[in-house]
Amino acid sequence: MLQASNITFRVNGKALISDVSVSFAPGKLHLIIGPNGAGKSTLIKVLARLLRSQDGKVEYEGEDVRDASEADLARRRAVLSQAVEVAFPLTTREVVMMGRYPHFGGRPGPADEKITDELMELFDVTEFSARNYQTLSGGERQRVNFARVLAQLWRADSGPLSTSSLTPSTCRYLFLDEPLTFLDIRHQIEFMKKVRDFTDASDVVTVGVVHDLNLAARFADQIVLLNDGRVVSTGTAAEVLTAFRIREVFGVEPIFVPVNQGGIHLIFD
Amino acid sequence: MEQLRTRRSLLFALALIALVVLAASIRYGAMDFSVADIARALRSLLPGHAEPTLDQRIFLELRLPRAILCLLVGASLGVGGTLMQALFRNPIVEPGLVGTSSGAAFGSALFFVLGGILHFSESLWSLPIAACIGGIISTYLVFLLARSREDGRASIVMLLLTGLAVNALFMSAIGFLSYIARDPQARSITFWSLGTLSGANWNAVEIVAVSTIGGTLLALRYAKQLNALMIGEEEATYLGVNVNRLKWIILSINVVIVAVATAFTGVISFVGLIVPHILRMMGGADNRFLIVGSALTGATLLSLADLVARLSLRPAELPIGIVTSAVGVPVFLLLLRRRRYVF
Numbered sequence: 001m002l003q004a005s006n007i008t009f010r011v012n013g014k015a016l017i018s019d020v021s022v023s024f025a026p027g028k029l030h031l032i033i034g035p036n037g038a039g040k041s042t043l044i045k046v047l048a049r050l051l052r053s054q055d056g057k058v059e060y061e062g063e064d065v066r067d068a069s070e071a072d073l074a075r076r077r078a079v080l081s082q083a084v085e086v087a088f089p090l091t092t093r094e095v096v097m098m099g100r101y102p103h104f105g106g107r108p109g110p111a112d113e114k115i116t117d118e119l120m121e122l123f124d125v126t127e128f129s130a131r132n133y134q135t136l137s138g139g140e141r142q143r144v145n146f147a148r149v150l151a152q153l154w155r156a157d158s159g160p161l162s163t164s165s166l167t168p169s170t171c172r173y174l175f176l177d178e179p180l181t182f183l184d185i186r187h188q189i190e191f192m193k194k195v196r197d198f199t200d201a202s203d204v205v206t207v208g209v210v211h212d213l214n215l216a217a218r219f220a221d222q223i224v225l226l227n228d229g230r231v232v233s234t235g236t237a238a239e240v241l242t243a244f245r246i247r248e249v250f251g252v253e254p255i256f257v258p259v260n261q262g263g264i265h266l267i268f269d
Numbered sequence: 270m271e272q273l274r275t276r277r278s279l280l281f282a283l284a285l286i287a288l289v290v291l292a293a294s295i296r297y298g299a300m301d302f303s304v305a306d307i308a309r310a311l312r313s314l315l316p317g318h319a320e321p322t323l324d325q326r327i328f329l330e331l332r333l334p335r336a337i338l339c340l341l342v343g344a345s346l347g348v349g350g351t352l353m354q355a356l357f358r359n360p361i362v363e364p365g366l367v368g369t370s371s372g373a374a375f376g377s378a379l380f381f382v383l384g385g386i387l388h389f390s391e392s393l394w395s396l397p398i399a400a401c402i403g404g405i406i407s408t409y410l411v412f413l414l415a416r417s418r419e420d421g422r423a424s425i426v427m428l429l430l431t432g433l434a435v436n437a438l439f440m441s442a443i444g445f446l447s448y449i450a451r452d453p454q455a456r457s458i459t460f461w462s463l464g465t466l467s468g469a470n471w472n473a474v475e476i477v478a479v480s481t482i483g484g485t486l487l488a489l490r491y492a493k494q495l496n497a498l499m500i501g502e503e504e505a506t507y508l509g510v511n512v513n514r515l516k517w518i519i520l521s522i523n524v525v526i527v528a529v530a531t532a533f534t535g536v537i538s539f540v541g542l543i544v545p546h547i548l549r550m551m552g553g554a555d556n557r558f559l560i561v562g563s564a565l566t567g568a569t570l571l572s573l574a575d576l577v578a579r580l581s582l583r584p585a586e587l588p589i590g591i592v593t594s595a596v597g598v599p600v601f602l603l604l605l606r607r608r609r610y611v612f
Contacts, residue, residue: 074509087358087499088554102509
């Protein structure tokens with residue numbers, strides 16, 4: 001369980017998010033939506049404790065994360081960013097292996113090697129294993145980084161894709177900061193499906209930022225609508241995405257198109 | 270796995286090459302020593318042997334410490350370059366370019382000159398400490414001045430330009446000191462600004478050995494964290510690295526190893542720039558490999574440069590900084606041209 005209470009984050013006196021209180025349950029996929037400048041990325045960074053809010057607190061299972069050490073957090077919290085630039089020629093496998101860094105001291109153990117290979121397989125990047133990361137395309141890089149981020153949260157005993165029957169002592173937290181930006185539509189959907197599968201593990205709390213309202217509506221269990229640094233509404237897609245709110249917050253006129261299985265699809269006027 | 274094996278064999282080969290160069294470095298110079306001469310000289314150190322002859326003393330008190338100091342200083346500069354490049358995530362920085370070396374040289378020169386004028390007693394460690402203080406001040410000055418007023422970060426262009434200015438400042442200060450100095454060693458401005466190993470002795474070897482070996486071993490402990498930094502400061506934080514702490518530690522190691530080396534040899538530029546590049550081309554960018562490799566490669570390259578410095582004008586010698594700059598400047602310009610920097 002991730003709980004944010006009354007968090008306010010300011011830069012030079014200007015509040016980027018103000019008085020945000022929201023909770024995120026394990027096993028559920030939470031997506032944050034909102035217009036540019038709404039504070040989505042800032043909120044993700046505060047939740048992931050890259051930034052510390054001036055007011056309010058962020059708790060992981062009741063534990064205030066303000067003073068948690070970086071090393072401790074890294075074993076249970078991972079963040080997938082929009083794009084990752086590597087300064088020097090690293091191989092793809094070396095980049096994925098970085099996800100295991102928080103879990104070993106000097107050299108990677110057999111479990112780390114195995115997890116790295118498994119995730120490279122899962123994200124279909126095994127063929128790039130020895131290739132220089134810098135030579136990959138944007139979409140390929142993002143797959144590599146997703147493999148790295150999941151390697152960081154992967155448990156050797158029970159894979160995250162199988163819902164563990166054991167009750168793990170601590171939750172794992174996955175944050176996605178606009179991860180779909182450089183992906184084509186097929187990879188966007190594949191990504192969201194993998195996030196969905198991963199989140200089905202009962203101890204995983206997933207919070208992401210996406211731009212596409214339809215993707216959010218299709219994949220999210222809970223949507224958080226942010227505007228001007230404040231939470232406008234939280235709930236299921238049907239609850240949050242009303243014509244009135246979309247008009248108010250995004251300034252566009254939505255048209256709801258019914259699609260099969262009772263779903264809806266938004267187009268904009 | 271395969272990469273790991275390649276890197277291990279590379280490091281092994283580099284260690285062998287360093288030994289071969291060391292052997293050449295103790296044999297050839299203003300005066301050549303045969304293997305038999307060297308063996309006899311070393312034997313004279315054992316108890317119960319005759320006092321060493323003049324030639325043997327030249328070998329034991331000048332040639333041998335110089336060769337070893339050269340390995341140590343080269344290793345320091347190589348490791349310093351690797352650390353700076355890893356820290357700034359940029360392959361065109363090195364200790365000489367961000368003011369560390371010139372500040373350290375200034376600190377040492379000031380110490381020499383003031384010591385000569387004020388006649389204060391000096392212990393073995395006062396010179397390296399003076400160099401460290403100089404190195405810290407100049408490095409800090411460069412960072413302070415290069416920092417952008419908006420977000421507090423130093424762009425690489427600002428860093429290089431500020432480094433240039435601070436280097437010029439400290440070099441002219443050294444020039445002034447040489448001008449007013451009484452100590453004949455401090456008087457020679459070429460000693461500080463162009464670098465030379467001609468002042469090598471066993472005291473210097475001892476002190477530089479402590480800082481080089483200690484600094485390198487300490488840096489190795491942070492190699493994994495430096496690797497994480499390659500994918501960005503935010504990403505490194507997410508991987509459990511306390512980035513600010515890491516920056517301070519790495520910068521401190523770098524200042525100490527480079528400043529102590531500079532205290533005894535003056536400013537030797539471009540070794541720290543070239544060495545990490547050669548290694549990355551051969552074995553990739555993993556910092557564990559780079560740190561060990563750059564110690565070995567730096568030692569080898571500087572010993573080769575010193576051989577050139579000693580042999581090219583025999584029996585006189587060239588300042589070693591001229592040799593390293595002659596090779597380093599073209600490489601630096603090439604690297605600058607290959608990347609796109611918009612001013």
